[in-house]
Amino acid sequence: MDAIRNLSYVAPGKYETTRFEKIHNEIFINSVDASKAVAQEIATLIKLKQAENKKCILGLATGSSPIRVYDELVRLHKEEGLSFSNVITFNLDEYYPMKKENKQSYHYFMHAHLFNHIDIKPENVNVPNGAVAIEELHQYCADYESKIKNAGGLDFQLLGIGRTGHVGFNEPGSHINSGTRLITLDHITKVDASSDFNGINNVPTRAITMGVSTILRSKRVVLLAWGQNKADVIERTIQGEISPEIPATFLQNHDNTTFVLDQSAASELTRLKTPWLVEECVWTPALKSKAIVWLCQKTNQSILKLTDRDYNNNGMSDLLAQEGSAYDLNINMFNQLQHTITGWPGGKPDTDDSNRPERANPSKKRVILFSPHPDDDVISMGGTFSKLIKQGHDVHVVYQTSGNIAVTDDEALKFAEVCNDLIGEDRTKIDFKEVIHFLNNKKEDEMDSVEVRKLKGLIRRRESYAATRYIGLNDTNIHFLDLPFYETGQIKKNPLAAVDITIVMDIIEKIRPHQVFAAGDLADPHGTHEVCLNAIFAAMATLKSKSFMDDCWLWLYRGAWHEWAIDEIDMAVPLSPDEVLLKRHAILFHQSQKDRVMFQGNDSREFWVRAEERNKSTAKSYDNLGLAEYEAIEAFKRFDY
Structure with a gap:
């Protein structure tokens, strides 16, 4: 978790690339600071054009990467008077077919995140129309190109990048001379979008996109990339050869391009790795x-x-x-x-602990295991969880969110029908007949009702009870926070708020732990882990002056997507074959997350398979380095908050 130096944001020409790098790039400690820097460049350009009495032509992107840039532009408009009256925008792409009103449309996205909150003229907003008749589409794309050209060309093009190396929806195989057109989406792109559409089968197979040549004609290009999931494609784009198999590499031919990266996205670049x-x-x-x-x-x-x-x-x-x-x-x-290896994750009583990762005293520790979703606890540290209980520590598991969004409609319908059959005409707190009617008639982009969200949350909750009972934890030590930021009824969550932090503070102050375990894996597809971790950081920072915090250590585990590198591990907890099997069975109690994982990211394996293979791989890495051979190892990094 060591932060790297936050580089100043400078224009190309002031930067000397290494012999490995072929595209100018800037690395920031986090995406928040990076996004503010990019927003400031856009604001400066808008003001410059205003001073010259000219239009400012912006090419804009969608997806998770530019959201904070748009947030900052909205802030600059509302708090510092930045006007967009001279701005004309052209968006990169849109799914096809797609109605503007659909919440998955990029038209909806752009208005929700930017256009509805600034003073841009509606006639100056251009987003490809996903509802154009197929027989009219060729001419529509040609007209979109002409409209960009007639406006004077793009002064600034903002980009994200997909795992296939696509920019816009220019998938592998796209030609350098390609213009705006209809394209078929790559399978990996559809997998990445599947959570937005509640399953890959609902993702459109095609999209309208600006072409590679359209992007390369932009006067200035800035590409954003955040997170470990983008590290491999960023390395291949910046350091690899130009190839249509990675369309982003065509940007090596553009003389005014900057990649703006956080440290995770940049982690595979040679100068960092x-x-x-x-x-x-x-x-x-x-x-x-x-x-x-x-x-x-x-x-x-x-x-x-x-x-x-x-x-x-x-x-x-x-x-x-x-x-x-x-x-x-x-x-x-x-x-x-x-010295990182220990079978005593809570410390070994009555022993010299000078070369051990955890303290010997107190011999019985109060432990909080924070779990962002109601299964991260057993997926990420089920074996360690079991050891802590068996070794006599006072373990509390705290589920930060309800996890209701990750329960499929089919799973909820099954439970609702069973409950309805059991209770007959009697009504409980949930009207199951109403839930069944809602789910059977739910529209494609309709938000879950409060009743449905309640049922889905209860499904996750009861699975958690079953799993932790199997591990050996008493029900009185299970806590559900249901943090408000998560309870939106849709994939997009609210920002972390003071009320969320207060709830986390209250549970920490109530238990007064000697150990806190938290999810340090920030690669989950929709950022819930990051928000939950930030809530813990903020809560512990606020509580730091309390005397009980002097004895509180924070250990970070990683979840279903990545593991700590061997050199980053501060505590390695070996698991026996029996403990691996126990962990597997505990994960399998989360039946709603089995077989059809809604938010699995770029890994098609089920969570129990990922966890087991990752733990065995960590053990194998220790073995290869010449250390003791174990069946599996769970890894943790200590964080000084």
Whole structure:
């Protein structure tokens, strides 16, 4: 979780790329600061054009990446008087077929996030029309190109990037000379969009998109990318060869392009991943650990077998000179990793804890296990969860959200029909006949009713009780916060608010924990993990002056999408074959999330399979480095809040 330096946002020409990089890029600590910088550039351009009495022609993108840019532009308009009266906009793309009123349409998206909140003239807003008749579409696309040209061309084009390397909806195979047209969506693109449409079968198969040539004619291009999911495609785009298989690489031919990245999206770039191959390094302990683990993996050797030659031949001669010998480097690293391994995640009583990841005292700890959704606890740390209970700690699991949005309509309908059959004509707090009628007649873009959301939340809740009882936890130690930010009835959530933070503070102050476990995996498709983690950070920062917080340690686990790198792990908890099986069975109690995972991201495996294979892979990595061989390992990183 170490933050990198927040680079100033500068124009191309003031930046020297490494020998690996072919596109100018700026890396920010987080997407919030990055988005504000981009919004400020757009605002400056608008004002410059106003001073020249000219129109400002903006090309705009949709998706999650530009949302904070639009939020900042709205703020600049409302609080600092930024006017959009001279702005003409052209959006990149739209699903086809798609009505403007549909909540999944990009027309709806742009008005909800930007146009409805600023003073832009309606006639100056251009979003491709997804309802044009198919026989008229060719001419419509030609006219869209002409309209951009007649407006004077795009002064500024804002882009996101898909995992296929698409910009707009220019999927792999798109030609550099392509213009605005109808295109068939790649399967991966449909998978990524599936959660917005409640399943891949509901995602349109086609879309209207500006072409590659249209984008390249823009006077200025800024591409945004956030998160680990974009790291691979960003590396291939910035450092790879130009190829229609990754259409974003065509931007290497544009002389005024900047990629604006957060540190996760930039993490696979050579200057961040292996900086010793680029320039001389300041060898901090963290960088030293990262380099030695990388060297083991590259040479396919365990730590204690690395030689001076291995270090010298792989860009680490200065580290070797600094430390004196491979032997010293190797033994120190071996000991460091050895000390992360413990079968006592709450600390081992009556032992020397100087080389252990957790304190021996108090021998019985109060523990809060925060779970963003009602299954992240067992998916991410089911084995550790079980050990903490068995070793006598006072463990409390706290589910931060109801998770109702991740229950399919079919699953809810099944439960509603069973309940209705059981109660007959008697009515309870939920009118099941009304729920059944709603679900059977639900429109494609209709928001769930309060009754349906309540039922879906109860499904997740009862699954959680079943799973934690199986682990061995008493029902009195299970807490459901139902944080308000989540309860919108739709995929898009509200921003984190003071009331959410207060609720988290209250549970922490009530339990007064010695250990807090929280989800540090920010790669979930809709950002719930990030919001939940920020609520915990804010709550703990506010409570820091309380005396009980002096003894409270925060451990971050990772969820269903990524694991900590070996060099980042501060506590590695080995699992026996029986504990792996126990964890699997606990996950399987979450039946509503089995078989048809609604928000699985870029991984088609079920959650129990992902978790099990990831834990076994971590154990194998430790084994390959020359440490003890285990069936599986759950990993944690300590965070100093």
